[in-house]
Each structure stands twice: as C-alpha cells, then as structure tokens.
Amino acid sequence: MFLTIDTTDPRPIYQQVADGIKELIAQGKLEEGAALPPVRQLAADLGVNLNTIATAYRELQKDGLIVVKHGSGSVVAARANTERTADELARPLRTAITELVLAGLPTSKILRMVTRELSLVQKESK
Amino acid sequence: MLTHIGQYAVITYVFFWIIRINGCIRRGRQPLLRGPEWFFNVHVQPDFYTGAGRDLLHRYWLRMLIPFAVDIPIAVAIFRSGNLMLLNFLMIALCAIIHINHSYSVDLAERQARPFAVAEAEQPVASVVLSLTPRRMRDYSNPVVEWILALSTVASAALLLRYFFAVPEHHNWRLVFGLPVVYFYLQLGIVWVKRVVVAWRTPVPQAQAAEHLEAREETRKHYLRMCDVYRLSAAAAILFWPAEISMSPDNFDRVFQIWFYGWMVVSIVGTVWVEIRRKQLVKMALRARPVNLPDFLHESKIARWPVCYQPSAPMLMVRGARGYSLNLANTLGYLGAAYMVGFVALIALLRLSR
Numbered sequence: 014m015f016l017t018i019d020t021t022d023p024r025p026i027y028q029q030v031a032d033g034i035k036e037l038i039a040q041g042k043l044e045e046g047a048a049l050p051p052v053r054q055l056a057a058d059l060g061v062n063l064n065t066i067a068t069a070y071r072e073l074q075k076d077g078l079i080v081v082k083h084g085s086g087s088v089v090a091a092r093a094n095t096e097r098t099a100d101e102l103a104r105p106l107r108t109a110i111t112e113l114v115l116a117g118l119p120t121s122k123i124l125r126m127v128t129r130e131l132s133l134v135q136k137e138s139k
Numbered sequence: 140m141l142t143h144i145g146q147y148a149v150i151t152y153v154f155f156w157i158i159r160i161n162g163c164i165r166r167g168r169q170p171l172l173r174g175p176e177w178f179f180n181v182h183v184q185p186d187f188y189t190g191a192g193r194d195l196l197h198r199y200w201l202r203m204l205i206p207f208a209v210d211i212p213i214a215v216a217i218f219r220s221g222n223l224m225l226l227n228f229l230m231i232a233l234c235a236i237i238h239i240n241h242s243y244s245v246d247l248a249e250r251q252a253r254p255f256a257v258a259e260a261e262q263p264v265a266s267v268v269l270s271l272t273p274r275r276m277r278d279y280s281n282p283v284v285e286w287i288l289a290l291s292t293v294a295s296a297a298l299l300l301r302y303f304f305a306v307p308e309h310h311n312w313r314l315v316f317g318l319p320v321v322y323f324y325l326q327l328g329i330v331w332v333k334r335v336v337v338a339w340r341t342p343v344p345q346a347q348a349a350e351h352l353e354a355r356e357e358t359r360k361h362y363l364r365m366c367d368v369y370r371l372s373a374a375a376a377i378l379f380w381p382a383e384i385s386m387s388p389d390n391f392d393r394v395f396q397i398w399f400y401g402w403m404v405v406s407i408v409g410t411v412w413v414e415i416r417r418k419q420l421v422k423m424a425l426r427a428r429p430v431n432l433p434d435f436l437h438e439s440k441i442a443r444w445p446v447c448y449q450p451s452a453p454m455l456m457v458r459g460a461r462g463y464s465l466n467l468a469n470t471l472g473y474l475g476a477a478y479m480v481g482f483v484a485l486i487a488l489l490r491l492s493r
Contacts, residue, residue, distance in 0.1 A: 014271040017345060020433050021265050037271070050273040056453040058269050058342050061435045063453050086273065 014042055018059060026061055030069035038078055038089055039134050049079060049087040145223030147399050152214070152226045154403065155233075158410050165417075166203050166241055170196055170248065173425060179245055180429035181252045182260035195251050202244040206237045231325070246462045263431040266345035270352060274337050279360070284367050288326070291374045295319060298381035315384060317489050319377045324485055326373045329366050331478055335455060335471055336362045342432055350427040358420050368409060375402075434458075442466070 016033040018026060037043040049070075050058075056066040070087055073079040080090045113123045170178050177183065178192060188196070210233055217225045253261065296319075303315045336359055343351035379398055386394060441449050442459030449457060450468040455475075457464045466472055 015348065016269045016271055018267045018269065019265055020263070020267075026435065034271070043271070048273050050271060053453050054274055054338070055269065057338065058340050059267065059435065060340070060342065060432070060438070060452075060454065062451045 026059070027065045027068040027072070030055070030066060031072045034069070034073055035076075035078060036134070043089050045089055045091050047089045049089070051086050144395070145221075147395070148223045148226040150399075150403075152230060154406070155230050159237075161414065162237070163203060167200055169245070170199060172421065173429075178252045178255075179249050181249050181255075182257045182429075183252060183255050184257060187252070187255050191255055192252070195248055198251075199244055199248040202240065202247075205240050206233055209233070209236055243462050246458075250462070261431060263433040264344040264346070265433075267342050267432060268345050268348040268352075270341055274341075276334060276337055279333075279337055279363050281367065284371065288370060288374050291378045292323065295374075295377045295381060302381055302385050310384075313489060313492050319380050321485065321489070322373045322377050324482060326370050328478055328482070329370050329373070331471070331474055333363055333366045334474075336366065338455065338471060340454060344430045344432065346430075347427050350423075354420070354424045354427050357423055361416055361420055365413065372402075 014037060016030065016037070018029050018033075022029055024032070034043065034049070043049075052063060052066045052070060056063045059066075070079065070081065074081050074087075078090055079087045081087045110123060110127075113126065118126075173180075175188060176185065178187060178195070183192060210229070213229055214226070217223065217229060299315055299319060303310055303312065339355075339359060341352065341355050343355070383391060383395065436452055436457075438452070438458045439460040441447065441452065442457040442464035443461060444459070445462070445464055447457060447459065447464045447466055448468045449466050452466055453469070455466055455469050455471045457466050465475075467476065
C-alpha cells in the first residue's frame with residue numbers, strides 16, 4: 014500500500030497525504046479497521062515536520078474517515094452514512110468543475126472527464 | 140580460573156582480527172560496487188578516477204584504518220596490564236566504532252564526490268513513494284525468540300539468587316551478579332538498536348519503487364535478525380554463568396572449554412551465514428538505481444554539527460551539512476543518551492563495590 018508525494022504538485026504535502034489516503038480508502042485498498050502508520054513514522058519517512066502529517070490525519074479524522082486512538086494509533090473508520098449534507102459534499106466537486114470551466118473546456122469534455130474519474134475510482138474499488 | 144578465561148579472551152580477540160580482514164576488503168571494494176561510473180551511490184563523470192576521485196578513494200581507504208589505530212594501542216596497553224578480560228569490552232567497543240566510522244566515512248566520501256557528479260543525476264526526483272504499512276517492534280519480533288529470552292533470563296536470575304543465598308555468609312554479590320547484569324544491560328542496548336532499525340526511514344523514488352522497498356525491507360530484517368542473534372548470545376552467557384561460578388575449578392575448566400569451543404563453532408557458522416546473506420543483500424541493493432530524494436526539511440541547514448536538537452525533525456539521524464547529525468529532540472535520542480549514562484553508572488557501581 015503506497016502513497017505517492019509529488020514535489021511538482023501545487024497542493025501542499027499534508028493535502029497530498031490526506032487525498033492519497035482518501036483515495037486508497039475509496040478504492041477499498043485501505044479497508045475498515047486497517048491500521049495506518051503512526052504520524053512519526055510517516056513524517057520521518059518523508060522527512061517532513063510532524064505537524065504536516067498530523068494535519069493530514071486531523072483532516073481525515075474530521076471527515077470521519079479515520080479514528081485516532083491515543084496510544085494505539087489510527088485506523089480506518091467504518092463506512093457509516095456521512096453526517097455531511099449533499100451540499101457540503103458537492104462543494105469540492107463544484108470547485109473542480111469551476112476550474113475546468115475556467116480552463117475553457119466544453120461541457121461534453123467535462124462530463125467525459127468526470128465520468129472517467131468516477132469509473133476509475135469504482136474500478137479500483139472492485 | 141581467571142587466567143584461563145583471559146586466555147580464551149585472547150583467542151576470541153585473534154578470531155575477531157581474522158574476521159575483520161574480510162570486512163576490510165568488503166568495505167574497501169564498496170565505492171566501486173556499481174561499476175567505474177559510480178563512487179558509492181554518486182554517479183560520477185567518466186574521468187573521475189583519473190583525477191580527484193583517486194585521491195578521494197585513497198582518503199576513504201585511509202579512514203577505514205581508523206578502528207585499527209584505536210584498537211592497536213589499547214590492545215597493547217591491555218596486554219601489558221595483564222587484565223585480559225578487558226579485551227572483551229574492547230571488542231564490543233570496536234564493533235560500534237567500526238560501524239560508526241564506516242557510516243560517517245561513506246557519507247563524507249559521497250559528499251566530497253558530489254561536485255564531480257553527473258549534473259542531471261544530482262537532481263532530486265519529483266515523486267516519492269511511501270509505504271502505508273505500519274512498522275512496529277511487534278511486527279518484526281519473533282515470539283519464540285522473545286519467549287526464550289524471557290524464560291532464560293528468569294531461570295538465570297532464579298539460579299543466581301539460589302546460589303547467592305545458599306550459604307549463610309553469602310557470596311560476593313558483585314562476583315555473582317556483576318557480569319550477568321552487564322550482559323543484561325547490553326541486551327537492553329540491543330533492543331534500543333532494534334527500535335532504531337525499525338524506525339529506519341523508507342522513502343523511495345516512484346521509479347523502481349518495488350526494488351528499493353524490497354532492498355530496504357530485506358536489509359532491515361537482516362539487521363533485526365542479527366540483533367536477535369546477539370541478544371541470544373548474551374542470554375546464553377547469562378544462563379551459563381550460574382554453572383560457571385558454582386563448579387569446582389577442575390570441572391569448570393572442562394565445561395568452560397566445551398562451552399568456549401562450542402561458541403566458536405557457532406560464531407564461525409554465524410559469520411559465514413552473515414557473509415552469504417550480505418552478498419545477497421548487496422545484489423538486491425544493486426538492482427535499485429540510487430537517486431536523490433527531495434529534502435523537504437532542508438536538513439543540511441538545520442543540522443550543522445554531529446549532534447543537534449531539532450524538535451521539528453522527526454528523524455533520529457538528520458543528514459546535515461557535515462554528515463549525519465544525531466537529533467537529540469527524539470524519543471530514541473533521549474533513550475540512547477539515558478542508556479549511555481546508565482552504562483557508565485553501572486560500570487562505576489560495579490568497580491566501586493569491589
């Protein structure tokens with residue numbers, strides 16, 4: 014189970030870590046109850062400040078994707094129905110679509126891209 | 140009795156010298172293992188070994204002789220003093236000196252060679268792959284070994300206590316418990332080393348990630364296995380001690396001889412096994428092409444001395460401007476420092492209570 018960090022990616026490292034773990038959970042590669050490495054291990058492996066990884070884990074915890082147990086580490090949370098509203102969930106999608114529209118892509122191409130990304134995530138999770 | 144033990148210490152010391160020859164040859168060949176276009180893990184320009192490279196190589200070879208420069212005068216002093224038992228402590232210290240000297244020398248040689256490296260090879264890779272598998276001590280511990288160690292320690296302690304309280308006037312506590320306590324403390328030190336090995340960083344480039352990870356994991360497992368072998372050796376020495384001190388001198392000599400030569404055979408077999416395994420690991424490591432990884436923490440700027448205090452850096456060893464720097468703002472750093480202080484205190488206590 015690997016996480017890729019790209020130095021050319023404009024997203025900050027903590028965001029890349031959080032997004033990478035989210036992706037692995039969505040694809041089913043990180044199953045419910047799976048243990049995640051301690052913050053110190055991941056920070057030392059990558060050679061970043063402890064806070065960078067701690068922030069990523071906090072974001073995942075806030076999203077209800079992981080459970081942080083003091084003393085025994087973090088595990089992937091059960092996939093319960095989310096407490097967030099549909100509007101909250103749609104917000105990042107809206108931001109991404111705005112980016113695509115501003116980039117001048119036609120609607121048909123945007124639709125194709127969204128469909129392709131969705132099928133990619135679903136294919137991995139099978 | 141002690142004179143005999145001193146003789147065995149000399150035999151062990153001679154054996155230690157013989158096996159070091161192979162280590163010297165191996166370390167001497169290390170810069171050129173990847174071929175003439177490499178100096179350790181630095182991809183150098185084609186004319187490197189005809190110019191500055193030759194000097195760097197010679198200086199590296201000279202640095203490899205530092206442990207001998209430390210060893211020879213101390214060994215001569217020990218032989219002159221007649222306290223041959225001290226050779227055992229000299230060998231333990233030399234093991235640490237050899238490894239530390241080697242790590243620092245390789246790092247220094249690589250840093251000195253970087254100005255002569257192929258420019259594009261020096262660029263850090265853009266993508267780094269991280270393993271999300273947690274690395275915990277228990278994942279790398281063998282329960283059978285741990286049980287053997289625990290039971291043998293309890294059994295030895297029980298036997299020693301029984302021996303100590305067997306006579307009303309009691310024996311000298313230092314003679315009965317001194318050596319086993321030192322061995323036990325050394326065992327604890329090896330547990331600390333195991334923790335350091337488990338925590339050893341594993342960032343790898345996206346290209347050839349599988350090869351890099353395999354090499355790193357196999358090396359980690361090899362070192363951990365070696366640590367367990369050393370712990371078992373110390374446990375065996377502790378277990379044998381009650382028998383040693385409670386025997387009559389005639390029986391002792393015979394039993395000690397059997398024990399010693401048995402231990403020598405095990406050591407020779409162990410040394411051969413380590414060399415075979417080391418060659419396999421080198422082959423594995425050579426399959427993964429070395430790359431420069433991005434330095435997110437600007438380690439060379441935050442660590443300028445061999446010891447540093449950097450709470451922001453989660454690593455025990457920071458690759459600083461002048462080689463590796465021991466980061467004392469780290470749990471393992473605290474434990475290591477406390478261990479060294481404890482070791483000095485223990486030796487002082489044992490000597491004072493004579």
